[in-house]
Amino acid sequence: MNIHEFQGKEIFRKFGVPTPRGEMVTTAEQAKAVAQKLGTPVVVVKAQIHAGGRGKGGGVKLARSADEAEQLASKMLGMTLVTQQTGPAGRLVRRLLVEEGLDIKRELYLSILVDRAAEAPVIMASTAGGMEIEEVAHTNPSAILRETIRPAVGLQPYNVRKLGFGLGLSGESLAALGPFLQSLYRAFIETDASLVEINPLIVTGDGRLIALDSKMNFDDNALYRHKDIAELRDLDEEDPLEVEASKFKLNYIKLDGTVGCMVNGAGLAMATMDIIKLAGGSPANFLDVGGGASAEQVKNAFRILMSDKEVRGVFINVFGGILRCDVLATGVVNAARELNLTMPVVIRMEGTNFEQGRQILRDSGLNLTLADGMKDGADKIVRLAGGAR
Amino acid sequence: MSVLVNEGTRVVVQGLTGREGSFHASQMVAYGTQVVAGVTPGKGGTLHNDIPVFNTVAEAVKVTKANASLIFVPPPFASDAVLEAIDAGLALAVCITEGVPTLDMVRVAAALRGSGTRLIGPNCPGIISPGKCKMGIMPGQIHKQGNVGVVSRSGTLTYEAVGQLTHLGIGQSTCIGIGGDPIIGTSFLDAIKLFNDDPDTHAIVMIGEIGGNAEQIGAEYIGAHVRKPVVGFIAGQTAPPGRRMGHAGAIISGGAGTAKEKYDVMEKAGIHCIASPADIGQAIAEEMRKPAKA
Numbered sequence: 192m193n194i195h196e197f198q199g200k201e202i203f204r205k206f207g208v209p210t211p212r213g214e215m216v217t218t219a220e221q222a223k224a225v226a227q228k229l230g231t232p233v234v235v236v237k238a239q240i241h242a243g244g245r246g247k248g249g250g251v252k253l254a255r256s257a258d259e260a261e262q263l264a265s266k267m268l269g270m271t272l273v274t275q276q277t278g279p280a281g282r283l284v285r286r287l288l289v290e291e292g293l294d295i296k297r298e299l300y301l302s303i304l305v306d307r308a309a310e311a312p313v314i315m316a317s318t319a320g321g322m323e324i325e326e327v328a329h330t331n332p333s334a335i336l337r338e339t340i341r342p343a344v345g346l347q348p349y350n351v352r353k354l355g356f357g358l359g360l361s362g363e364s365l366a367a368l369g370p371f372l373q374s375l376y377r378a379f380i381e382t383d384a385s386l387v388e389i390n391p392l393i394v395t396g397d398g399r400l401i402a403l404d405s406k407m408n409f410d411d412n413a414l415y416r417h418k419d420i421a422e423l424r425d426l427d428e429e430d431p432l433e434v435e436a437s438k439f440k441l442n443y444i445k446l447d448g449t450v451g452c453m454v455n456g457a458g459l460a461m462a463t464m465d466i467i468k469l470a471g472g473s474p475a476n477f478l479d480v481g482g483g484a485s486a487e488q489v490k491n492a493f494r495i496l497m498s499d500k501e502v503r504g505v506f507i508n509v510f511g512g513i514l515r516c517d518v519l520a521t522g523v524v525n526a527a528r529e530l531n532l533t534m535p536v537v538i539r540m541e542g543t544n545f546e547q548g549r550q551i552l553r554d555s556g557l558n559l560t561l562a563d564g565m566k567d568g569a570d571k572i573v574r575l576a577g578g579a580r
Numbered sequence: 581m582s583v584l585v586n587e588g589t590r591v592v593v594q595g596l597t598g599r600e601g602s603f604h605a606s607q608m609v610a611y612g613t614q615v616v617a618g619v620t621p622g623k624g625g626t627l628h629n630d631i632p633v634f635n636t637v638a639e640a641v642k643v644t645k646a647n648a649s650l651i652f653v654p655p656p657f658a659s660d661a662v663l664e665a666i667d668a669g670l671a672l673a674v675c676i677t678e679g680v681p682t683l684d685m686v687r688v689a690a691a692l693r694g695s696g697t698r699l700i701g702p703n704c705p706g707i708i709s710p711g712k713c714k715m716g717i718m719p720g721q722i723h724k725q726g727n728v729g730v731v732s733r734s735g736t737l738t739y740e741a742v743g744q745l746t747h748l749g750i751g752q753s754t755c756i757g758i759g760g761d762p763i764i765g766t767s768f769l770d771a772i773k774l775f776n777d778d779p780d781t782h783a784i785v786m787i788g789e790i791g792g793n794a795e796q797i798g799a800e801y802i803g804a805h806v807r808k809p810v811v812g813f814i815a816g817q818t819a820p821p822g823r824r825m826g827h828a829g830a831i832i833s834g835g836a837g838t839a840k841e842k843y844d845v846m847e848k849a850g851i852h853c854i855a856s857p858a859d860i861g862q863a864i865a866e867e868m869r870k871p872a873k874a
Binding site: 308312385444455456461464465477510569 | 680681684685687690719722732733736737739740787789790793813815816818819820856857858
């Protein structure tokens with residue numbers, strides 16, 4: 192789960208990670224009031240959307256007076272911000288963060304995440320703050336410091352020294368790094384974050400370390416023990432169909448093709464998308480209905496696929512095994528009737544009571560086509576729903 | 581032969597009395613697996629479907645000589661269940677549970693190092709040596725005893741591959757679903773080493789997914805050490821980038837973990853790579869017709 196920058200900074204402050212002073216606002220008047228309250232010669236107005244690259248897209252501006260902050264805010268609120276990460280549709284700006292301007296001496300990069308290979312948290316740092324870390328990794332991989340934290344003992348002073356000297360810190364900023372990292376590491380562990388990223392982490396003229404930005408992602412599997420963080424979810428930032436799907440425990444991701452897919456299991460769902468492409472079509476979505484594929488799941492899945500206007504046909508690919516095909520077939524027929532489904536549907540299913548399942552589909556009188564194996568299914572649905580545009 | 585599980589495997593099911601544990605334990609017994617004990621704290625001393633239930637794994641092991649644990653414990657308690665299996669000195673623990681927090685698995689991974697326990701999973705279908713032992717939730721009837729080792733990150737896609745093999749009359753030595761989570765007990769590399777050392781495994785199917793670099797590490801080992809034919813497929817060739825995991829995660833693994841990246845490494849390792857998931861069985865059939873490599 193993602194959260195906004197201002198929410199990430201609130202979590203930072205709770206754990207003692209220094210951030211600029213500032214407040215989230217939703218109106219231009221509030222922006223002016225906050226700028227006045229901050230009282231610094233420069234304030235920064237930052238659009239709050241769940242996507243990076245905001246600066247280049249015009250979502251981060253400097254104001255030299257409270258009036259200018261108000262003007263900028265009135266322009267930014269309600270605008271559609273397009274960045275590299277939002278895609279061409281962009282995101283509507285509903286909130287702004289107004290913060291004090293700071294005396295920036297250096298910009299660094301810092302993040303914590305779990306390294307799959309080391310099976311441990313790793314701190315990544317670089318002196319190339321403000322740059323996209325992917326770019327640094329590509330052009331100058333040796334500029335990225337990596338410090339693996341032993342999970343049993345946690346962050347140790349030697350970890351901090353390696354990073355501090357590696358970043359070329361000295362004096363006050365070097366002394367500040369220990370407490371800064373301890374606080375950030377605690378925030379990472381205690382919130383079950385999957386990523387904490389600060390880009391840039393700044394060194395001020397007087398040697399302080401301050402998190403100028405904040406990006407936090409959380410492990411969805413751990414949200415059950417962090418109710419406060421689960422509440423920070425902003426549904427406005429997510430695709431409405433994906434939000435709808437998540438209510439029914441359907442794992443759905445919208446794509447831009449025309450063949451709707453309904454599959455049990457993530458790996459098979461991806462493989463189904465692949466085989467549709469190989470057959471000359473284009474998948475409209477990734478949809479994993481889970482291992483069970485119950486009648487209720489099938490109905491909700493159909494509803495979601497049908498509300499995607501691009502979908503011209505549906506390919507159901509279920510390898511049940513233990514799942515009973517007669518139950519699945521009944522679920523499909525009932526859902527298709529209830530929802531007045533008219534578009535072509537191709538069904539490939541394997542499992543117990545396979546013959547009975549086929550009979551139920553044949554007898555339904557609906558626009559349902561049976562397939563033998565996933566290749567046959569993909570060929571049939573592409574023929575019925577049309578190939579890639 | 582087979583790897584990790586066989587006729588001598590004596591299974592204790594942690595979470596036996598729950599809905600999932602109960603159902604799948606019965607399926608396993610019907611398949612012929614020796615399910616010798618169950619563990620549900622507070623229900624020790626009772627029988628569940630004729631299987632004795634214990635309060636702790638240690639007690640179950642002491643009384644029944646169980647040597648492997650199958651875990652069906654809900655996510656908040658799953659990591660503790662694996663730690664308990666390690667503590668009881670079991671050689672094998674298989675965790676089916678989906679949704680275990682990553683940081684819980686970080687602690688489990690640390691405990692596994694230096695222990696005598698091998699973990700498979702979490703978030704996996706389990707392991708089966710057809711005709712000998714089914715330890716998991718896979719449909720037993722689609723399998724056939726034979727000489728192909730199957731290792732896969734996914735559940736139903738593994739069934740798909742196994743279904744194709746069996747349909748062509750090709751049996752399997754052992755099929756291992758290693759699970760799709762970021763941190764898992766048994767990697768592609770571990771499974772491939774086991775298959776390579778098993779004289780009755782004559783060919784290997786590896787089914788990967790986009791993300792991470794576990795397939796590449798396995799493939800590099802195959803290139804250097806494995807003379808048995810290997811067929812490889814990567815799911816997610818058409819998946820849009822960046823949806824599964826943040827870019828910082830991809831960088832750590834030394835690449836974005838795209839299907840192309842993985843196929844490139846696999847091709848270089850001499851693996852018979854296929855683009856269509858419908859061709860897995862056919863590719864193994866072709867490989868097994870070829871004369872053995874020196």
